[in-house]
Amino acid sequence: MVEQAKRQLHLGAILEGVGADHHSWQDPDLPSDASIDINWYIEHARLAEQAKFDLVFIVDSPYITPDTAPHFLNRLEPLTLLSAVAATTSHIGLVGTLTTSYWEPYNVARQFGSLDQISRGRAGWNVVTTGLEGAARNYGREEHFDHKVRYARAREFVDVVQGLWDSYEDDAFPRDRATGTFLDKSKQHRLDHKGAHFSVAGPLALSRSKQGQPVIFQAGDSSEGRNLGAAIAEGTFAASQDFEAGRAYYADLKARAAALGRNPDLIKVLPGLVPTIAETDEEAQAIAAAAQGALDIGKLLTQVGRAFNYHDFSVYDLDAPFPDLSGVTLNSYKGQAERIIRVAAEEKLTLRQAAYRFGQWKSDFVGSPETIAAEIERWFVGRAADGFILRVTRPGDFALFRERVVPILQERGLFRTDYEGDTLRSHLGLPVPENRHSEAARQTQAIAAE
Known part of the structure; x- marks a missing residue:
C-alpha cells in the first residue's frame, strides 16, 4: 500500500455548547443556551471550516443526573444537529456519537448513511458502548450490559452496519429512462446476518455516498476498548493528558492494529486539546493558575x-x-x-x-501561540498524536486558537492552508473502501481470467 509522502496534522473541534465541565458555562461571552441553539453550532462549524479543520464532533450520553455537567443536561441529539450543520457547510467533516448498546444496527446504518448523503460524504460515527450504567433503565433494561459483552456486541454491531452500507454496489442504479431500468437488481445485496447479538436481513434502502462509507471513530481506553479501536477505528479520540502517556497510547494502539493485519497509518490518533493561550507564557500560566484556584x-x-x-x-x-x-x-x-x-x-x-x-482536563498546552504550536508539533513529530480534537466552548479561546495558533502551524508546513478534497476521508488521508460485493466480483473475474 502506498503511504502518504508526508504526514499531515489533523484538527477537529468538539462543539460542547455550555461545556462538558462545570465551569465554562459562566463565560460571559457564551450564550447560556448554546447547547440547544442550532445557530451556535452552525456558527462554530463554519468558523472551524474557515480555519480548515478536518471535522467537528458532537459528544453524547444517554443518561444524566442532577449533578451532570451543564452541556449534557440540555442538548440536541447529534444526528439531527449534524444534519442541520451539513446543509450550512460544504467541506468540514461531521462526526457524531451513537451507542451500540441501546440502538439497533439497521437504524444506525440508515441514520449515518443519510447524514453521509446529505453532507455529500462528510459523515463519521463515533462508536461508543455507553459507560453509564443508569442508561439501561432508559431503554427498558434493569441492568447495564457487562463490560466485555458491550465490546463484543459493539464489534458485531459495526460489522453489521458496514455490511448494510454495502447493500448497493456503486453502479446499482442505472436510472435509464429509455429502457425503464431504475435498479440493476443483481447489484442489490441482502445481508442475512445471524450472529451472537443481532439478526439482520437487509438490504438497507440507501446507496453509498461519494466517500463510500462514513468514517469510524472510537474512544475506549480499557484493554477491550483499545482492542475494538484497533479492529474497527479509522480515528480515535484519545484521553492522553501528557506527552509520555500520549506516546504510550499511540504506540500501543498502532501495534494492536498491526497485529490484526491493519495498516496502522490508517488510524488517526486525536487526543483532546484544551489549551490556555495568551500573549506570553507567563500570562498564560497566570490565567491557568487562576482558573485552577477558582475550581x-x-x-x-x-x-x-x-x-x-x-x-x-x-x-x-x-x-x-x-x-x-x-x-x-x-x-x-x-x-x-x-x-x-x-x-x-x-x-x-x-x-x-x-x-x-x-476532575478536570490536565493540559500540557499553556503558553503563547508560539509555545502552543511548538508543543503541538512536539506531540505530532514525537508520535504521540496524529492531530488533536479541540474542545470548543469559550468563544475567546477558540478565536485565539484559530487566529493565532493555526497560522503558525500552517507556516511550519504542519497543517493545510486549504482543503484538497471535500469528503471527510479526503481530509484524513483515508482511502474510499471498495464495496465488498464489487470487490468479490472483481476477484472472481480475475481468478477466472488466469
Missing part, C-alpha cells in the same frame, strides 16, 4: 465520580488517601476508572489531589 472541589469530585457511575466521593475525607474502591463497580468507564485507581495508588494521592488531577 469547585465538589464539582471536581462529581467529575471523578462519573467514571465510577457517579459514585459519591463527597462522603470521604478529602485529605485522606484516595479511598479503597474494591467494592465499587467498574462496569462504567472502565479504562478511565482503572487509570484513576492505578495512578492514585502509585503516586499516593489524597482524594483532593486526585480530584484536581482527574
Whole structure:
C-alpha cells in the first residue's frame, strides 16, 4: 500500500455548547443556551471550516443526573444537529456519537448513511458502548450490559452496519429512462446476518455516498476498548493528558492494529486539546493558575465520580488517601476508572489531589501561540498524536486558537492552508473502501481470467 509522502496534522473541534465541565458555562461571552441553539453550532462549524479543520464532533450520553455537567443536561441529539450543520457547510467533516448498546444496527446504518448523503460524504460515527450504567433503565433494561459483552456486541454491531452500507454496489442504479431500468437488481445485496447479538436481513434502502462509507471513530481506553479501536477505528479520540502517556497510547494502539493485519497509518490518533493561550507564557500560566484556584472541589469530585457511575466521593475525607474502591463497580468507564485507581495508588494521592488531577482536563498546552504550536508539533513529530480534537466552548479561546495558533502551524508546513478534497476521508488521508460485493466480483473475474 502506498503511504502518504508526508504526514499531515489533523484538527477537529468538539462543539460542547455550555461545556462538558462545570465551569465554562459562566463565560460571559457564551450564550447560556448554546447547547440547544442550532445557530451556535452552525456558527462554530463554519468558523472551524474557515480555519480548515478536518471535522467537528458532537459528544453524547444517554443518561444524566442532577449533578451532570451543564452541556449534557440540555442538548440536541447529534444526528439531527449534524444534519442541520451539513446543509450550512460544504467541506468540514461531521462526526457524531451513537451507542451500540441501546440502538439497533439497521437504524444506525440508515441514520449515518443519510447524514453521509446529505453532507455529500462528510459523515463519521463515533462508536461508543455507553459507560453509564443508569442508561439501561432508559431503554427498558434493569441492568447495564457487562463490560466485555458491550465490546463484543459493539464489534458485531459495526460489522453489521458496514455490511448494510454495502447493500448497493456503486453502479446499482442505472436510472435509464429509455429502457425503464431504475435498479440493476443483481447489484442489490441482502445481508442475512445471524450472529451472537443481532439478526439482520437487509438490504438497507440507501446507496453509498461519494466517500463510500462514513468514517469510524472510537474512544475506549480499557484493554477491550483499545482492542475494538484497533479492529474497527479509522480515528480515535484519545484521553492522553501528557506527552509520555500520549506516546504510550499511540504506540500501543498502532501495534494492536498491526497485529490484526491493519495498516496502522490508517488510524488517526486525536487526543483532546484544551489549551490556555495568551500573549506570553507567563500570562498564560497566570490565567491557568487562576482558573485552577477558582475550581469547585465538589464539582471536581462529581467529575471523578462519573467514571465510577457517579459514585459519591463527597462522603470521604478529602485529605485522606484516595479511598479503597474494591467494592465499587467498574462496569462504567472502565479504562478511565482503572487509570484513576492505578495512578492514585502509585503516586499516593489524597482524594483532593486526585480530584484536581482527574476532575478536570490536565493540559500540557499553556503558553503563547508560539509555545502552543511548538508543543503541538512536539506531540505530532514525537508520535504521540496524529492531530488533536479541540474542545470548543469559550468563544475567546477558540478565536485565539484559530487566529493565532493555526497560522503558525500552517507556516511550519504542519497543517493545510486549504482543503484538497471535500469528503471527510479526503481530509484524513483515508482511502474510499471498495464495496465488498464489487470487490468479490472483481476477484472472481480475475481468478477466472488466469
